[in-house]
Amino acid sequence: MTDPQNPADPAPPASGSVPPAPPAYDAPPAYDAPPAAAPAAAPAASGYPTAPPPAYGAPENAPVPGKTLGIVAFIVSFFASLIGLILGIVALVQxxxxxxxxxxxLAAIILGSVFLVITIIVVIALVSIAAAGAAQIAEFCAQVGSGTHTTTSGLTITCP
Known part of the structure; x- marks a missing residue:
């Protein structure tokens, strides 16, 4: 009876002979490791082609210098117009x-300058209103004299 795993050889080996050597397999491929003290100009020889050199100029998807600062300046110009104006100018120059x-x-510069002009006009208007109110109080105190007085509208004013 023959074993299906180990079929019988047609010719049994002679007594005292050496069994045949196992079949030879190819050695694993050698990987190219960078030499320890190789000069930088001599690339390691391999079977693969080298990568092409990079194209000249900036890559297509490179970030635009000053774009992020321009967005920040645009947002800041709504809250602090002078700072937004300055940041917008810096971003535009970059x-x-x-x-x-x-x-x-550019939008930050425009908005910053418009809001700065509006802020200046509002501040001038508020200062003039406050000055006019202070002048009216001084005139009222000059007419009625020192002390605490109540106006016809129910406002209490203390004059020095």
């Missing part, structure tokens, strides 16, 4: 030096 347009920075 972008122009790199040869790019920056709409965020």
């Amino acid at each position: 972008s122009k030096k790199a040869g790019h347009k920056n709409g965020w920075a």
Whole structure:
């Protein structure tokens, strides 16, 4: 009876002979490791082609210098117009030096300057109203004299 796992050899080995050597397998491929003291100019030889050199100029998806600062300036110009105006100018200068347009920075400059003018007008109006009110109080005190007085509208004024 023959074993299906180990079929009988057609010719049994002679007594005292050496069994045949196992079949030879190919050695695993050698991996190229960088030499320890190899000069940088000599690349390691391998079977693979080298990568192409990078293209000249800036890559297509490179960030525009000053764009992030332009967005920040745009947002800040709503709350602090002078700071937004300054940041917008800085962002626009950075972008122009790199040869790019920056709409965020331009919008921040426009909004910052408009809000700054509006702020100046409001401050001037409030100061003039406060000065007019102080002049009216001084005139009232000059007419009635020192002490605590109540006006016809129910306002209590203390004159020195």
